[in-house]
Amino acid sequence: MSDLPPEASGGPSIGGQTTQEDLRALASRLIEEGKDWAAAEINVVTATFDTWSKPVKIAVPLAVVAILLVLAAVTVFVAAFGMALAYWLGVAAGLAAAAFITLLAAAALMLIAVEKLKRLDR
Template identity: 45%
Template sequence: MGASHEASLRELLARLIEAGRAFAQAEIALVRKTVAAWAGAAKIGAALIIVALILANAAVIVLVAALGMALARWIGPAGGLAVAALIALIVAGLLGWLAAKRFSEMLK
């Protein structure tokens, strides 16, 4: 009776180890599929953000050009466009300075 009891205990342990391996492999496969699905969604989101930024950039260019044309009434076309570009550069410089200030505060 002792030998058959020991054999059945070994069989039970072997089945338990095999079930644990199967469970671990299934969990790893699930994590891989979850990460792959998340990465696919992130790629689409990143592409949409890039397109939105390109369109926003185009809109800003058109607005600066329109400001230049409006100023051209008083200071001529070249002067109007130059002043509009200068205003855009000043705004960009201020935004860059504010960003640098925030990052330096964050790193302190």
């Protein structure tokens, strides 16, 4: 311990004024350091998001265009398949058969997806 009296060492004084002032100063310092820490964390998160989002801003539109091109190609493929079936079934029946077969394939894929999602719940 210190050889100084409590008033000189920053300890309690008359009515505990020094202790209350020390606690207020400590609380004020903690609040300011907390604000600084929160601001620094926000800056880190913002910088991380900016670094991550710049490539995504380019990739997402490219992926959307690619998906649209795939859908167009599938449409052309189904129409060509229908025209090939039209040789045996007639134009209307061939296109209808191609659309029906495509819908069956879509339903099968959807059932597989639903089963995989059901397994996630367990």
